[in-house]
Amino acid sequence: MQAPSPFLAAENLACRRGDRLLFRRLSFRLDAGAACHVTGANGAGKTTLIRALAGLTSPYAGRVNRDGALALLGERTGLDPDLPLARALAFWFALDRADDTPAILARLRLDGLAEVPVRYLSTGQTKRAALARVLGQAAPIWLLDEPLSGLDTASQSLVGELVRDHCAAGGIALIASHQPLDVPGMTRLAIEDFAPAETEDAA
Ligand SMILES: Nc1ncnc2c1ncn2[C@@H]1O[C@H](COP(=O)(O)OP(=O)(O)OP(=O)(O)O)[C@@H](O)[C@H]1O
Secondary structure (H helix, E strand, O other): OOOOOOEEEEEEEEEEEOOEEEEEEEEEEEEOOOEEEEEOOOOOOHHHHHHHHOOOOOOOEEEEEEEOOEEEEOOOOOOOOOOEHHHHHHHHHHHOOOOOHHHHHHHOOOHHHOOOEHHHOOHHHHHHHHHHHHHHHOOOEEEEEOOOOOOOHHHHHHHHHHHHHHHHOOOEEEEEOOOOOOOOOOEEEEHHHHOOOOOOOOO
16 A cells, blocks of 8 residues: 555536536545545436546546545456466556465466457456456555446455455545445445436536
């Protein structure tokens, strides 16, 4: 973990997509050890919020503050589809100077898939590979967009365990998910609570 006391905060954040204001006046602060579950219907703006927190989208208003490196689990894995999984992950593990990569592969139950080309991986296997990248980054702040989608029951439990361990070690996790997660003390942020009224057109 790079920052001894990481934090992630949004202050009066508003985001638009096209000409639609998705949410406004959204504020929160997460400190070391905190987990937050972001909920909302399809299209409510969960991915947009995560992209704004990661600095990939400029908010329409407000600001994001943080101390600590980010690891983002999004739709794209960044893994070379033509490489065997172990080599595709090794590329990122080397860049991230990941420790104990065999342990990461074992934790995500990927060791038996080392020689399988990335493009042959199933949906759940691909998701576990993306989570291995997150672990390899050893970043204190995790932004996980739908980490449970496509996972079987055992892998869903594993994600809960990873988040619990990360937060117990002083990390922060913000998770957008349609499925419940078993993380004690996790707070909930319902995007719809920050949706503008029909008549509202400014943040
Ligand atoms: N590049 C874009 N240009 C215009 N509108 C966009 C763009 N990307 C997303 N949107 C729209 O912004 C809204 C919010 O999308 P977002 O992906 O943040 O929702 P979400 O809450 O993550 O949804 P889901 O649960 O389906 O993943 C949607 O109505 C979507 O169609």
